[in-house]
Amino acid sequence: MKMRKKEDDPKAMKKAIIKGKNYRFTVLTEKLIRLEYSEHGTFEDRATQTVINRKFPLPKFEVVERQDQLEIITDHFHLYYTYGPFSKHSLWIDVKNNYSHYRNRWYYGEPFETLKGTARTLDQVDGALPLEEGIQSKNGFSIIDDSKSCILANEETILPREPGQVDLYFFAHGRDYLAGLRDFYTLTGTTPLLPRFTLGNWWSRYWKYDEESYKNLIRRFQKEDIPFSVSVIDMDWHLVDIPEKYGSGWTGYTWNKELFPDPDRFLQWLHNQGMHVTLNVHPADGVRPHEEMYERMAKALGVDVEKEHPIPFDITDKKFRDAYFKFLHHPEEKRGVDFWWIDWQQGTTSKIPGADPLWLLNHFHSLDFQKRRKRPLILSRYAGVGSHRFPIGFSGDTVISWDSYRFQPYFTATASNIGYTWWSHDIGGHFEGEKDDELALRWLQFGVFSPIMRLHSSSSPFNGKEPWRYPEHISNIMKKYLRLRHQFVPYLYTMNWRTHRNEHPLMMPMYYLYPMENEAYEVPNQYFFGSELIVAPVTEKIDRDLQLAPVTLWLPEGNWIDFFTGRMYKGGGKLKLFRGLEQIPIFAKEGAIVPLAKHQPGKNTIENPTELEIIVFPGKSNTFSLYEDDGMSLEYETGHFVETKMEWNWEEKTFTIDSAEGDRSVIPEKRNIWIHFRGVQDWKHVKVQVDGKTIPVKGQYDTETNTYTFIVENWNVKTKLAVQIVDENIMKTEHDYKEGIFQLLNRAQISFPLKDRIYKIVNETDDKWKIIRQLRTMDLSEMLFDAILEELV
Template identity: 60%
Template sequence: MTRFKTEDIPFSVSVIDMDWHVTDIPERYGSGWTGYTWNRDLFPDPRGFLQWLKDDDRMVTLNLHPADGVRGFEEAYEAMAVAMGVDPESDVRIPFDFSDRTFIENYFTKLHHPHEADGVDFWWIDWQQGANSKMKGLDPLWMLNHYHALDIARDGNRPLIFSRYAGPGSHRYPVGFSGDTIISWASLQFQPYFTATASNIGYGWWSHDIGGHQRGEKDDELSTRWLQYGVFSPIMRLHSTMSIFNGKEPWRYSTDAANVMKKYLRLRHQLVPYIYTMNARNHFDGLPLVSPMYYEHPEDDQAYNVPNQFYFGTELIVAPMVTPMHRKLHMTAATAWLPEGEWFDFFNGHRYRGGKQIRLFRYLEDQGVLAKAGAIVPLGRHLEHSNALHNPDDLEVVVFPGASNRFTLFEDDSTGIAHRDGVNVETTFALDWEARELTIAAPTGHRDLLPENRSITLILRGVREGYVQRDGESVTGVYDHATQSLRVELGEVTDTITLSLQVEMSTN
C-alpha cells in the first residue's frame, strides 16, 4: 500500500484475502480455510492497521469462508458458544448453519460486528455455494448474500457486499466475483463478451480477476492489456494467487508496461465521476454501466457481430485490445463496428465516420476507446499521491464536437442511503453544436454535498485550434496538437454559464 502511494497509483479499496486470519491451526480442528481471528504474526495491530488504511482513504474488505463453522481456537469461540448454548470448555465445533435463526444472529453479532467496529467496511463471501445445507434446496451462498446485505445496512449504510457467483438472480445483492481466472490470452479474449452479456440477466456489477489468477506465465503485454480492459470494466479489481510471478503490482513488470499500467490506473480514478453517474443510472433505472452494442442498436445486425465490443455508459464504446501485438509492427488490432455518426478516439481526438466496421490498430500504451460525437465525460482531476474519492474540488469535463448532447452529473454523500430519498445534487452540461454553445447549469439539489469551491476545466477534444468566449470575452486556452484538444480553465463555477465555442471539428 505504501509503495502504491509512493508510485502515485490511487486505490480506493483494500481487499485482504484469507491470510488476514489464522490459517495454521492444530490438526484436530481440520482446515484453516475458515477463520475469524486475526493472524497477529502478519497483523500485530489489526485495529491500527485498519485505521491506517482508512486514514489514507481506502475502504477495507476481508475474505470469508464460513463453511467450517466456529472452532475452539477462535478468539470469539467462548462468546459464540455461550450464545449458542454450547459449553465453552467442551471445545466442540459450532457448525455453520444458515437455516438456524439463532446461529445467523450470533454469526453477525459475535463474529463480524466486532471487526466492523474496528474498521472493516464490508465482507467478501467466498466459495460457499452449493447444496450443503440442513434445509433441502437451500444454497448457503444465497442466504449469506441476503443476510450480509441486510446486516451491513443496519445503521443506514449502503448494503455493499462482495461475493462469488451464485447463479442467475444472485446479482440482487453483491458485487459479483466470477471465480479464479486462468492467465491466458484466450481468457482475456473471453472476458469482454462475458462481462457485457452478464448484463442480459441484470448482472451489471460483475468483476473478474484482472490480469488472471492462476496458471499461465508471466507476460508483460498480456497483463498490460488486461489491466487496460479492466479500467473499462464495471469493477476494477486486481487479483492473483500468492506468487512472486503472478503479482499484479505494476512495478513487477518492465518499465514500459509499468508506466502504461500506472497511467491507466490513474485514469480509472479520474473516471469516478462519470462511472458514479452511470452507476446511479443503473440503480434508479436498471441500465448497466457496461452493455452489449445491441442494447442501443437492436435493429442493426452489425451490433450482434462484435461480441467483444460494448458501451461503457452513455458516452463511450470500447473495443479492447485482447490479442498479442505483431512483433515487427509493435501494434495489435481490434475490429470495431461504429454506428452511424461521428466518433472520436477518446485519447487523441482522431475522428472516424460511422456506419461501418473498421480495424483499430494500437500500440501498447493505447486502448480502443471511442467517444460519440457530442460526448460529455466528466473526470476528476488527478491528485498526486492521493486515494481520495470525495466529490472532486476540480472537475475536468471532456467534450467532443459534432452533435448536440446533454449529460447530467450525479453526486451524493457516497456512503449512506439518503440518495434514495433524493438527497443528491445534479449538474447538467448541455452542448448545442449547431449554435456552438456549451451551457453548464448551476447545480440543483443539495448543493451542500459539493465542495465549497469547485473549479471546472473544459477540454474540447477532436477540434482544431480555436478559443472559447464567456460573457462575450475570450477565455485563455492551451491547445495540444497531440490530442487535438483545447484546454480552458474556467475557474470556479457556481451559477449557470453559457460558453461560445469558437472551434471546428478536426479534419482527420
C-alpha cells in the same frame, strides 16, 4: 434502496389475474405475463428469492374465453390455452414480431434461444465456458422459470417451494432490450447504489502480508503515484495454521497477531491513507474452539464449551445467523472493516430444500447492512437470477492466459442480459499460466474500463501485479491507466446512479442500442461503457513487424471520435484498427460529454472533486447530468444528492453547465473546471460567461489530441457557466494521413527500402484511392496493408 422497496408488492393486482381451478395467468405488462399451473390448485403470492414485486400498473389486454380455449391478447403477444396440465399441446404463445419466419411461436416446454446471461463462477476456467440463459433474445421472447426458487415469507424467513407448481414468466419484449431489462428489474428488484469508493482501484493479492510489509506496499504505491481506494486482504489476515483436530484453517475469524499485532491500528492506518477495507472469509467450517470469539458465541447458542464442540455453519438457522453477525462480523466492522469478501461455502445444499447456501449468505449479508442503514455491499459469487440485488460479483480464480482474458469482456457485458452489472474479475488472472507482460497490460486496460477494477494474483512470489514488477515502458502505461480509472469516478458514479434507477447498466452489448443491426451481434468483445463511450479492448498480441495489435470493431452509422487522439472515424460498418501498447480503442459518440476528476499527484481520493475535467466532443447536441451524493450513506433516499446538468448545443455552438440542483452541501462550494473540446480544430474566439458576466479565459490547443482547453477557476456551483464558440467550422474532420503513415512506418520493424517505397507512393499524390490501388499491387503483408488503410480511410 432496500432489498424490497416500500412500493414493491409481491401480490399482483386482481384485475390483472385470469384464474381457473388449476391455472392462473397474470398479465404484468403488455410484454410480460406470469404463467402458473398447480396440481393442488394453490398459487404463490409471496415473494420468492427471484421475484419480489408483481404489482405492476394494470396493462391493456383482452381475454377471450371459450368452452375449449382461453386466449389472452395484448399488442405484443397472443396466448392460447386449451386447459388441463401445461404441455406443448395445451399452451402456446405467439409473439407479435417479424424477426424470423418461423420462430415467433413458443410451445410450452420447448427450448428457446437467448443471447445468454452469466455463470456462477469462472473458477479454474482457462478460456470460455457455457453461460446460463438471459432474458434477451433475437427472436423476441424468453422465459424465467421460478418454479423451484424458495419463498421469502419475509426477509428473514426462507421456505421451500410447494411441489407440483409451475411458475414461469414470459418476456415478449421483442428487441427492445432496455425495456425488457427495466421490466425485469421491476419484477426482481433494483440494483443497489454502490458506495463511491468501490469504483476506484482495488488492490488484492493472496499473500501472507504482515502489518509492516503491507504498509510499505501502500507507501510504495503512494510514492509511485498509483491510487487505490480498496484494500482487499486475503485469508492470511486470520489464523490458518491451527491444531489438526480442528480441521482446515481455510475458515477463520481470529486475527493472526504475529502478522497483525494491533488490527485496530492497522485498519485505522489504512483508512487514514484513503483506503477502504474488505476481508476474505470462507464461512463453511463454522466456528471452532481456537477462535477468540468461540466461548461467547458457544454460550449464546447453547454449545458445550467444556467439550469443545465446534459450532457448525448453518445460515438457515436464525439463532446461528444472529450470532454469526453479532460475534464474527459486527466487531470487525466496528474496527474498520467496510465490507466482506465471501469466498468458499458448502456447495449448493442447505437444510432448506432448494436454498443455495451461497444465495442465503448473499441475501443475509446484504440484509444485515440494510438493517443498520448501510448500503448493501459484499464481494461474492453469482447465485442465480435476482443476484443483482447483492453486488458485487466475484467471478472466481481464473487461469492466466490470453483465452481467459479474451472471454471476460464478452462475459461481463453479456451478464447485463440477466441484470447482473457489477462483476469484479481477478484482473490479470489468478494462477497458473506464464509471465506475459503484454497480457498483464492489456488485461489491466480492460479492468480500467470494466465495472470493478480489482488487481489480483495468487501466492506465487513471481505473480504479483505491482506495476514496478514490469519493464519500465509497460509499468508507465499501467500507472497511467490506474490514474485514469480514478479520474473516471465522477462518470462511473453517475452511471452507478443510472443503473440503480433502472435506466441502463454500465456495460451493455452493442445490440442493446442497435438491435436491428446484424453486425451489432458480431462484436462480442465490444461494448457500451456508460451512455457516452464505446470500448473495444485489445485481445490480440502485438504484431512483431508493426509493433501494433489488431482490433476488429463495428461502429454504427455516424461519426465517432477516438477518446485519446480526437481523431474522427466514420461509422457504418466494421473497421480493422491497430493500437500500440499505450492505447486501446475507445470512442465517444458525437456530442459526448464525459466528466472526469482532475488527477492530483500524490492524492489518493475518490471524493466529489474540487477540480473537474469535462471532455466535450463535437458533432451533435447532447445533455449529461452529473450525479453526486455523500458516496456512502442512504441519505440520497431522502433527497440528499445533487445533479449538475451540462448541455452541448451543437447548432448554436454553446456549452453550458447549469447551477447544481439539490443538496449542494455534498459537493464543494467552488470548483476549478478544465473544459476540453476534443476532436476540434484550433479556435480563435471563445466567449465564456458566468451568470451572464463575461470572464477572461486563455485557451490552449493540443495538436496531438485535437483538443482545445481552457480553465475556469473558482466556479461557484450556484451559478451558471456558459461557453459560446464564435468560430464557424470547429470540427476536425480531416486526418493527416501522411503523417500517420510516416509514424506507422517509422515504428514498423520492416526493411528500410520497403518503407521508402511505400512512403514515396504516399507522397506522390493526394488521391487516397490511387495510393490504395498502388499499394495493392505490392507484395505487402495483410497486416501492414490494413494498418496503412486505417490511416487512409
